[in-house]
Amino acid sequence: MMRTIRIGSGAGYSGDRIEPAVELAEKGGIQYLVFECLGERTVALAQQARMKNPELGYDPLLEERMRAVLPVCASKGIKIVTNMGAANPEGAARKTAEIARSLGLLSLKVAAVIGDDVLDACKQGDLPIMEFDGTITQLGNRLLSANAYLGAEPMAQALRGGADVVITGRASDPALFLAPMIHAFGWAMDDWNLLGQGTVAGHLLECAGQITGGYFADPGYKDIPDLARLGFPIGEVSEDGALVITKVQGSGGVVTAQTCKEQLLYEVHDPSQYIQPDVVADFSQVRVEEIAPDRVRVSGGRGSKRTGTLKVSVGYVDSFIGEGQISYAGPGALARGKLALEIVRERLRLTGVAASELRFDLIGVDSLHGAQVSAHANEPYEVRVRVTGRTENLREAIRIGNEVETLYTNGPAAGGGAWKSARDVVAVASVLLPRELASPQVRFFGGAT
Amino acid sequence: MKLREIAHSRTGDKGNTSNISVIAYHEKHYPLLLRQVTSERVKAHFAGVVEGEVVRYELPNIAALNFVMTGTLGGGVTRSLALDAHGKSLSSALLDLEIEASAGDK
Numbered sequence: 001m002m003r004t005i006r007i008g009s010g011a012g013y014s015g016d017r018i019e020p021a022v023e024l025a026e027k028g029g030i031q032y033l034v035f036e037c038l039g040e041r042t043v044a045l046a047q048q049a050r051m052k053n054p055e056l057g058y059d060p061l062l063e064e065r066m067r068a069v070l071p072v073c074a075s076k077g078i079k080i081v082t083n084m085g086a087a088n089p090e091g092a093a094r095k096t097a098e099i100a101r102s103l104g105l106l107s108l109k110v111a112a113v114i115g116d117d118v119l120d121a122c123k124q125g126d127l128p129i130m131e132f133d134g135t136i137t138q139l140g141n142r143l144l145s146a147n148a149y150l151g152a153e154p155m156a157q158a159l160r161g162g163a164d165v166v167i168t169g170r171a172s173d174p175a176l177f178l179a180p181m182i183h184a185f186g187w188a189m190d191d192w193n194l195l196g197q198g199t200v201a202g203h204l205l206e207c208a209g210q211i212t213g214g215y216f217a218d219p220g221y222k223d224i225p226d227l228a229r230l231g232f233p234i235g236e237v238s239e240d241g242a243l244v245i246t247k248v249q250g251s252g253g254v255v256t257a258q259t260c261k262e263q264l265l266y267e268v269h270d271p272s273q274y275i276q277p278d279v280v281a282d283f284s285q286v287r288v289e290e291i292a293p294d295r296v297r298v299s300g301g302r303g304s305k306r307t308g309t310l311k312v313s314v315g316y317v318d319s320f321i322g323e324g325q326i327s328y329a330g331p332g333a334l335a336r337g338k339l340a341l342e343i344v345r346e347r348l349r350l351t352g353v354a355a356s357e358l359r360f361d362l363i364g365v366d367s368l369h370g371a372q373v374s375a376h377a378n379e380p381y382e383v384r385v386r387v388t389g390r391t392e393n394l395r396e397a398i399r400i401g402n403e404v405e406t407l408y409t410n411g412p413a414a415g416g417g418a419w420k421s422a423r424d425v426v427a428v429a430s431v432l433l434p435r436e437l438a439s440p441q442v443r444f445f446g447g448a449t
Numbered sequence: 450m451k452l453r454e455i456a457h458s459r460t461g462d463k464g465n466t467s468n469i470s471v472i473a474y475h476e477k478h479y480p481l482l483l484r485q486v487t488s489e490r491v492k493a494h495f496a497g498v499v500e501g502e503v504v505r506y507e508l509p510n511i512a513a514l515n516f517v518m519t520g521t522l523g524g525g526v527t528r529s530l531a532l533d534a535h536g537k538s539l540s541s542a543l544l545d546l547e548i549e550a551s552a553g554d555k
Contacts, residue, residue, distance in 0.1 A: 041527045131464055131525065215459065215537075222457060258457060258472070261511050265470035267461030269517045271506055287510050300510065318528045359523075359530040367532045369542050372497035388530040427528040430464070 004238045005184045007177055007201075010069070011035040011082075012208030012232075014042060014059055018068050020209070020232040020251070025072040027248045028234050032180040033073060035065060035082035036173050036206045041428045043170050044315020046086035047145040048426070057088035058095065058167075066099050066165075074105045074164065081155060081176050085167040087145065089114055090443060092167045097446025100165075109447030111163035113154045115440035116170040118312055118433055122146040127431040129314065136314060136431060144426060145315040148433055151277030151306075153189060154440040155179035161442060170313060172277050174202025177235065185239040195279035196303020197241035200286060203274070204245055204263050204298065208232045211245060211263040213253030226252030243298045244291070255294045264288070264298075277310055279303040309432040318427035319356070319390045322397030324404025325363070326411075326418040329382035336412035337362045337383035340404075343411055344387050347403045354396050355389035362386070385415075390425075397422035453544035456482060460540040466501075467521040467536040469543055472513040479512040485548050491516050494546055498539070516543075 008030040010021030014037040025033055037059050050057025059065075062084045073080055085092040093112035100108035123146075126137045136143065147170035156179045158166040166179070178198045181187060187194050204211055211233050213224035231251025236244040245255050264283060268274055272284040282302040289297045324344075328336040341360045348358065361367035363384035366374040387404050391397045401420025408418055452471070455478040461468045471486055473479045492503040501519030508515065522536050523529030 218457070218541075221453065258474075261472050261513055262457065262459040262470060264511070265461070265468070265472075265508075265513060265515050266459055267463055267468065268515060269463070269466070269468055269506075271508060271515060284506075284508060285510060286508075321530060357524075357530060361532060363532065368538045369495075370497040373495065373542055386532065390528075390530060425528050427525060429525075 002238050002240065003185060004236055005032065005180060006030045007032040007034060007180055007205065007235045007237065009034055009036070009205040009208045009233050011037050011065070012206065012210055013037065013039060014061065016208060018065060020230060021065070022068050022072065023248055023251060024232055024234065025069050025076065025078055030078055030234060033069065033078050033080050034176045034205070035080070035084060036176055038083040038086055038170065040313060041315060041426055043086050043147050043313065044145045044426050044428060046088070047315060050087045055091055058086045058092035059084035062092055062095060063099060066096050070100055070105060070108070071103055074108055079159060079163070079180065080165040081179055083168045083171055083176060085112060085169045087169060089167050089169045093443070093445045096165055096167065100446055107447055108164050109162055110165045110167065110445045111158035111161065112443045112445065113150065113158060113166065113168040113171070113440055114443065115438060116147045116150050116168070118148045118438050119146040121437040122312060122314070122431060122433060125433070127433065130430045130432070132429070139316045142317040143314070144317065146312050148310040148312045148438045149277055150438065150440050151175050152178040152182055153278070154442055156182040158442045159183040161444065163444065173206040174199045174276060175278060177202030177205050178278065181237055189278065192279050192303035192305055194241050196281040197243065197301035198237070199274065199276055199279060199281035199303065200283060200298060200301030201235045201237055201243045204260060205233055205235045207263065207266065209253065210266065211259050212247050212255055213259055216259055216262060222258070224253055228252065241301070244295055245298060246295045255296050257288045257290050257296055260288050260296045260298060275307060277306065279306050308435055310435050310438055312431045312433045314429045314431055315426055316429065318425045319392065320394050320397040320422065320424050321388060321390055322400030322422045323386070323388040324401035324418065324420040325384055325386045326404055326407050326415045327382060327384045328412065328415055333381065333383050334362070334365065334379055337385050339412045340385045340407050340415065341387065343407065344403050348400065351399070353389070353399045353403070355391050355400065357390040359388045394422055394424065450548055450550055451544065452486065452546040452548050455548065456544065458540035458544055460537050462522055462526050462535045465520055465522050465525045467518045467539055469516045469518070469540050470513055471516065471543065472511065476512045479509065481548065481550065482514055483507065486514060486546065488516065490546065491543065494543065
């Protein structure tokens with residue numbers, strides 16, 4: 001008989017809603033619950049947190065999420081896979097084991113996957129940066145972190161070792177979902193077509209609510225019921241790769257061919273070459289078919305041999321950004337907003353603020369797509385002036401917001417609600433690391449021995 | 450008519466590159482998308498936004514196009530000065546594109 005597993009997607013980003021994951025565990029009939037919580041630069045910010053406190057550096061919502069789902073997952077035997085380890089998977093695993101003990105779940109076994117931190121290997125190789133001219137050592141003391149996108153194999157190994165909870169740092173998002181499939185079905189790590197179709201499943205599920213009607217509604221064109229109670233998705237995967245996307249009955253949102261198609265292409269460039277650590281997946285022949293309400297069959301994912309390198313996410317201090325905002329309303333609001341921008345532009349020049357890049361926006365008019373795309377828009381009732389600039393240090397960044405704030409007493413009539421900020425910018429770039437230079441390992445914590 | 454009448458769309462981001470899917474509500478409109486929603490038109494529509502090139506990928510099985518636009522996200526999502534650093538709102542702007550439909554297309 002064909003074996004099938006049900007994998008729930010409990011989070012699409014670090015700050016995501018928590019109750020839908022509890023609903024999945026309680027009513028979803030799932031065997032695996034995956035939390036994707038690690039954004040592109042989050043691991044670099046987490047590395048900064050760990051430098052301040054070596055016990056930290058994992059996802060700040062780890063405790064809240066684990067307390068919410070561990071009791072029900074333990075009672076139903078649902079395995080959890082997550083990248084909430086961020087810059088400290090071992091710290092997160094220790095913390096999770098401690099939470100399990102405090103909940104009386106004494107036999108819960110937690111695994112940490114380590115080895116995504118490849119900073120030393122990257123420095124030794126002085127690898128070239130993909131996004132701009134330069135190498136990793138040229139970033140000097142601005143370099144914060146280098147984490148390789150690991151594949152599914154070490155997570156599958158942790159599951160084989162009996163882990164109830166698997167916690168990684170940087171790993172490819174679809175791999176979090178591929179790992180349970182490899183573990184449950186014993187898929188070979190060179191069965192490229194199965195790994196490609198499994199990657200389709202992982203890719204569709206990784207953003208949670210984005211396939212059940214989130215990031216989708218457009219009243220009158222695409223209406224979605226009950227977004228305040230949006231249900232998170234379930235992937236029903238069979239050992240031959242057959243896939244149905246669904247959700248908990250009675251939860252908010254919908255699963256349709258449309259929601260699945262939008263998510264299939266989300267953050268995809270060439271659909272025939274979606275490069276992952278375990279496989280180069282091919283989405284170009286995928287078919288999508290509604291087979292029942294909230295049940296969509298997705299087939300036709302394929303794959304070819306994985307590449308010889310792993311993508312590495314490099315976190316570095318890029319620059320500082322200063323910003324100021326102020327609002328104008330009523331008759332002439334647009335003209336006063338434009339005048340305000342001209343005044344700030346002139347002030348920044350007169351007072352010699354050292355900015356390498358400046359941006360002048362009117363929120364409500366042209367801030368999202370620029371003056372050319374927005375040219376035909378009608379006059380709004382209110383506008384919000386926004387000035388941002390990139391600087392080399394915090395002192396200069398602060399001066400930008402100050403020049404907006406002083407519009408209160410020095411600028412056009414009736415400006416209100418001024419606001420300012422200045423911050424450092426941790427940005428992310430990429431390098432490609434020869435695969436053999438990363439050596440992931442699995443460590444176990446907790447559990448009755 | 451507007452593209453919005455026959456297609457839906459979603460934006461994704463990677464670094465300084467934005468991708469926008471354009472998906473026909475009905476398969477019969479896919480040829481219309483193929484003919485009229487070209488890379489050149491998309492690039493022209495996003496004048497002042499896209500600094501790089503626009504490449505179009507075709508997915509006939511799901512009646513969809515995928516546009517990959519380089520140099521679009523203010524130097525990269527993690528360092529952009531833009532209010533919408535991810536460019537998430539770009540898909541809605543693309544649906545404003547004008548489509549010429551003959552009687553047989555409706």
